[in-house]
Amino acid sequence: MIDARKRANSWAWIGLLMSAVGGISYYALISVPWIRSTALPNTILAVAGLLFSIIAFARKRTKTTILAGALSGLLSIGFLLSVHVLMRLPAPYGIVAVGQDANDFSIPNQYGQRIQLSSYEGKGPVLLVFYRGHW
């Protein structure tokens, strides 16, 4: 009985640690491009932490498995929701595709000069960078 309680409590603490590390490490390592874009190791940790917490709670209902489990659940689900649900963007309108002619436009630059995209044709490749900002 005592062994089972201790084991369940250990799992609860491990679960909480994994959830916390999974979530916090994402923001700590956000400057690494592949981590920022995929959040893969962090997601794996958060899911593992959640599982450990659930298993610990299912095995034995102690103060530790309940409290640590609740906190672990909050942290891991909160993190997973924010990165994989709340931060998701809608799909683009599928107007442009590789191989198709690029749509032309004429827009002023930082000096007020009108820049026509098609004026670059024949001169060299053009990289359009659309960044997230608002007017």
Added chain:
Amino acid sequence: MPFDVLCDVRLEAIRAYGLFHHEPFHDLDVSLPANILIDRDGRVAWMHIATSIQDRMDPNEVLKQVQRLLR
């Protein structure tokens, strides 16, 4: 500056490339973050459109794609 910073106030280019996004949290019209590479013949050679707010291409990856077209 070696490149042009365009002000797409009327969302002309943004709509032309299907990147219009009404951001509900701030109630603002923005663009989906994207990199679109156009070759000398005016055709789309490569593109990456972000699937989430934090999804951004590694600049080195973008440069690799650009180098391909400069060869």
